[in-house]
Amino acid sequence: MEIKLGFGQIPKSQYIFVNRESDYCWYMLSEDKRQIPIYDKALTGVITGIEVNKKVETSFGEAEKTDLSILADKPYIIRSGSDSYFSKSLLLSLDSLTFEQLRKPITITVSPGERTIVFCTIYDPENYRAIDINWDGHKELNWHSLGEKVSLKINHIHNSSQKHTEISEHSTIAQLREMMMVKIDTYLTELGWTKEEGKQYLQQKYGKRSRHHLTETELLDFMMVIFETLRSQAIAPPKAS
Known part of the structure; x- marks a missing residue:
């Protein structure tokens, strides 16, 4: 990522929030907390970390969130409710990815479902293929366990890359x-x-x-x-x- 000299924005991660509206599924917040719609449905970058079941204070009280960190044109953090279909489809997709795929850029997309539902689909930007996931038995699935498994895989890969950049x-x-x-x-x-x-x-x-x-x-x-x-x-x- 190119470093620009001179005046600019504070170099911190930009939060992206997932929520189905009339014509968009995710948005940013302005400094005065107004929603800034994101009409693009895809974000391509390299995953750098994930936090699952993170307790966050919201205007409705404490809630559990999933925060996915991804480096694109700038660092982003995609935040979604841990119990949302977006988070669940995200975890299922990430669990299906190999170590090789997780080290490369991926494309995360949003698609609206019924009512307030938003689904996540991950694509390989090199061949435009979607990562297939299986929803069979998802109601009985231990999502906390799956989240920990995905977190261990992603965060260990990222930490290994940072600590062993000169290792093959x-x-x-x-x-x-x-x-x-x-x-x-x-x-x-x-x-x-x-x-x-x-x-x-x-x-x-x-x-x-x-x-x-x-x-x-x-x-x-x-x-x-x-x-x-x-x-x-x-x-x-x-x-x-």
Whole structure:
């Protein structure tokens, strides 16, 4: 991003708010808190972070929000209600993206639904393809858990990029895998699972007997499953077949 010298605006992130109006779905606020409509339906940039279930004071009281930070022509923060369809479709889309895709520019779009509903669709700006998401079972989905999973993936990628800018792509992914391996070992120990029970679970869910054979996405999913199991203690270790 080019740095302009001389007088200008205060260099801080511009908040973008999601809300369906008659002819637009998101807007900015002026200094006197007036809505400034954004009629464009797409924003392209690189995601730099996400905060989920963030408690924010509003004119209607405290509310939980999802804040997605994205660097485009300037830094933006897209804020939406954590329980909104926009936030949910955003999380489902981000969860579907690979580590490679999350490091590149993406296009976030808004589209109106019924009444006050706004949906989010993410596109790959290189091939104009939308990221497919699956709404099956969304009413039973643990959105808090999904938000934590997406947050871990995005924020770790961004932090790794900042701290290891001179490290190759292969090394960065290797370090991410190593971090997840350590976390999984810790969670399995706290759960009291044996290595054989862990292998049984991997075989049942992923069709693989070793964590080393999992993709980065599968490894992250396994780590989050174990983390949620530890929190809820709802899933017993798999029985050996």
